[in-house]
Amino acid sequence: MESRRRSAVVAMAAALAAGAAVLPGPVASATPAPVVTRAALDPALVAGRGAQVPFLEQEAENARTTGTVIGPDRTAYTLPSEASGRTAVRLTAGQYVEFTLPAAANAITVRYSIPDAPRGGGIRAPLAVSAGGERKTMTLTSEYAWLYNQYPFSNDPQADLLHPDWWITECACVPADTTPAPVITKPFRPTKFYDEQRLKLGRTHKAGTVVRLTMPAGSGAAWTVIDLMDSELVGKPRIVGWAANVLLFGADPTGRRDSAAAFDRAIAFAKRHRLTVYVPPGVFQVNRHIIVDKVTIAGAGNWHTTIKGREVALDKPAPDGSVHTGVGFYGKPAAEGGSRDVHLSGFAIEGDVRERIDTDQVNGIGGALSDSTITGLHIRHTKVGMWFDGPMSNTRISDTIIVDQIADAVNFHRGVTGSSVTNTFVRNTGDDGLAMWAMSEQNSGNTFSRNTVQSPTLANGIAVYGGEDITVAGNLVADPVREGSGLHAGARFGALPFQGTLRFTDNTTARAGTFELNWRIGLGAIWLYALDRDIAADIRATGNHFLDNGYNAIMMVSEWAVKDLYSITGVHFKDTRVDGAGTSVLSARVAGSATFENVDARNVGAVGANNCGSFGFGPAGSEFTVVDRGGNDGWLQPWMLPNTITCDDRPPVVVPPAPSPW
Template sequence: MSVTRRARLRTRLPAALAAAACAALLAALPAAGPAQAAAPAHPAAATGEATAAAGADLPFVTQEAEAAEHNGTVIGPDYTQGTVASEASGRRAVRLASGQRVSFTLTAPANAVTVACNIPDGASGTLSVYVNGQKLDRPLDVTSRYSYFDAPWIAGAKTHHFFSHARLLLGRDLSAGDTVTLQADPGDTAGPYVVDTADFEQVADPAEAPAGALDVTSRGADPTGVADSTQAFTQAVAEGRGGVVWIPPGTYRLTQPVYLENVTLRGAGSWYSTVLSSRFVNQGESPGNVHLADFAVIGDVTQRVDSNPDNFVNGSLGPDSSVSGMWLQHLKVGLWLTGTNDGLRVEDNRILDMAADGLNLNGNANGIVVRNNYVRNTGDDALAMWSLPALNHDSTFEHNTVVQPNLANGIAIYGGRDITVRDNEVRDTNALGSGLAISNQAFLQPFFPLAGTITVAGNTLVRAGALNPNWNHPMSALRIDSYNHPVEAEVRISDTTILDSPWSAIQFVSGGGQGLAIGNVTIDGARIENVGTVALQAETTGRATLRNVTATGVGVAGVYNCPYPSGLGPLDLVDGGGNSGLDGQWTDCGTWPQPGEDPGEPDPGRNLAAHRPVTVSSHTDVYSGSLAVDGDAASYWESANNSFPQSLTVDLGQQFEVGRLVLRLPPSAAWQSRTQTLTIQGGATADALTELVPQRTYAFDPAAGNQVTQALPDGTQVRYLRLTFTANTGWPAAQLSELEAYLS
């Protein structure tokens, strides 16, 4: 499968930086691309299964509420950001009104349950629990306190983070075949309840303290959680250096972070030893040899404030440290790692309900292994490496399971040398991210681009990829992005499984809109099943070799190959053999294909000028040229005052036979009638336009909607349209709220 196509212009959309926890930036959004793509109305049905080797080896079994016995209402599937169903596992869940229930039949022994649940904003309360029909004395406590986040700094982003996790020890050992029922009884007044999943597990008895360990209660720590235990923990970890500090079963409240060096801090198990703290560790450097294991840290972070160190670990644990067996919840970030952490191992942890990232390595991330972790419902990248302000190298993300990252990616690698991402599973990305991103986006300087060999092997991506609501830009399940630097590293992607992607499967993009090349990419072995639009979404130049890539259930076409800027050659897709299902190309580079759309001729009713690049001779204040193609008739472009002529030029992205134009001013009656005098030109290139309509006056009347229509000569083939204004009777400037162009 060798693809050769002439380059065509795509819309450059402004790249957005999302603020990242404890820095001033968020997860990145690709910039270039046609706008106004709609979310898939009917995503492909899930038919494939994740590969058994991918993901974490988890101590629990997850059951989906919609697959259980219930008398509630199934919501979803829905991929539209801002809806509760869009954030559910599998994009479906069960809503329970008063008196309704969902009943799970166990498939393995269990004595504990963790429920992902949504209730209305501002509500808190309980949900009754029954075991084999018998009501437990203790209900499940649920709250919306850690839900309903907003991100006003991201244009287009809506309220999100709807689900939160609640856990309960059932007080008895259950066997396969037993039932656990969640029911909205009369005393449960926090509903309606939306139940997504229930995780059932057999929790071991509390561990015993290691011989010689220093018990925090011996230094005054209060296991009831009433008194502040900060001083007791501080004293214990200072006295216990070189040994083990023990956290016995109980709940401990800390109001200040602790400093750790050369110490092991261990609990009786993450279901038994709980620390209530929103800032557990906050330190710039540590001599290292710090080991944190087998307890829970649960915060009280109800909003994301990037300048606050509201993290389990903020900063450095030092070299040769480890974090294992932890339960981290309701923090801003699980681990925000800066400074020196060489040789760190982060494994066997649960990271839930973060306001921002699950784990993020910021430079000096050398020889780090992050494995066998379960990360769900983060508000930014679930797992990420940023190669700044120092070079990350020889670090690995492996055998992790990521579910429902909000507003960013499942796993993201931003720069670095010799990085490995293997055998991970990412499911149900939402809003602004891909399942897996390999990127050269330089958030800050100094930044170290991708180098050496980047190994991406054995990963499974399920319902990954999204429609970015900021710029209406589709993002694939797997993204390679030459954002600020060409991709010159050897990127080796192998044995990838991509299932039920709502948009596209694999994307090559230069998100900064510079068209930087992506080279030295090899994809060897990829199984793509059910994809909403295209299997390959290529948006920049470069070269990629494809071997043994098979695609079935492709919604529109095998390939979209539309580089930006327009002078670039398309991505050279080299057929290495064994490929299938990549036939057919999307030919209209002026717009995104919609899931299931016929890749034929452009829709004659589509406004070809909508959200296209605009150049103006001048503008006044905030009334920029882009407002004349934004689809909002209430906003408008206004040129510099008292200076004619003024011009507006729009690039349609490719040549079309344009039949008519519609010119609009704001329809408000506050706009008085006026006439504007202008000339219309068009052509294939911006510097060689011909006159299409000679100078004439156009009357804009609020009583008639403040719009006029101009037919163009038959057979008019144009890519660029220019309006040149020479007079306006209503205001001493050129004014236009919308320029619309149609085929007929």
């Protein structure tokens, strides 16, 4: 562990030497047939779940390469652990990876990692791209990657502990209370290794064309890791003729001049004349929030229209605590009545956020929006893709891509009702992918459906903190890295109680059930956590598939300090499939109960139900009751019922085989 933290480059070497299997790259040979995946899985395993996207995903480890395959590895702070499918390809100068296009395409997206600068802040390096005789150069950067240390993290690889009074699992101590003080090898806890870059090709290439990505000699980077490539056939720009075109109000499509004031003028004119604001193809520089209310803004498509801005330090902190501003479209604050009837579509938002400052409002979309729609956007390099502070209602987010965020992709933060996120693709967030957080005002009647969330580097794929009548359905979640699960319901962070019915329906998780670094135990692919209060709502988890779980499929737990205070009840699991669990199907570390019906499992590493209850270990059995409603195959035995203590605090892990058709 310590050897991984000496420097950015040494961190990579240690990931290869200590935490990841390393396989030699194959000798170049005949071009293989393309292997198309979804979240590094056979698409047949996740049919009908997750977002339907316009691109096709190919993992580098399935492609032809002269580089080195790294992984698989699920150990936090290593490059493979943050890769899609926990495996990637490492290139050095002159090495390449080749992808065969599975369908006609004129654009690609490459997910990659390159080293940090020795003192942080990132570097830039070229990647040569060739396709069917066409040659281009993609400029890679690590300026938005590589965080270190404790939450909320540092960009400085040599930073001292941000919280010396916090428990440090590596030394099993609180450094401020430890004599002598432990030596924490720097850089401490490197993370957030990956970024992605989009590139339009010069023409449309037919299926079967080979796209070669080469790390050129003299690139300036010691290595380049390629995780995957997405290929896409991008259509022509959308044209809106009868509209308030921002060019007519002084906007600069070259991105050289700031266009914020031009956007304001176009919006004001459009509202007076009941027109759409049209943003044509181009790159438009905007370095602050654009306030939107009762307006429609349409771009030419998110590959054609980009609204891009620098992060700007404020002369003095704003009333909300922000010390920076940046590009973003914001509804009016709820305290001012919020905004409504806002419709945003068809453009990209590209921010410049390189550090996590929780008080900063540097999100792609923000404020309070009611009766609004957001569709067809591409958002990257902001703090949170969309953060909403209600009360607000009836906002629909759909068909959007949110990647490379410092924190969440979407957060319904307090007082959001009757709203939804649908058919949205999320990858590489620095916190929860999709979250509902009922802090101080209840969230109610919201839905997250048919979304894909991949590789959140911290926390959960989809998380619900309090709320009433919430639905999470038809989603695909893969590869959470640390301190989180695929699906999470938490009575924590000061959230209001769960009320009504919370439904997790027909979701699939892959390679979830991670290792919790502070507790030093495995979590579940779905994780219910009673920290601040009881969880006593009607929770129905039906039709879910939990694939290739590192530890448990299902975990219900309370914090040790409050284990005798809070319980979890009213939970019902039905029509569930568990294909691979490193330890157990169910890990119960809390008082309470749950029912199980038609929960089928295979490839379970340890006891099917690891029932610790609240660790009272009394003669009456566990404080947690398992109710068998029949049809539970492959894990639940009669002798475990209703509350037999089967507790193994840290059972040995048996790595499950890859998931396969049921």
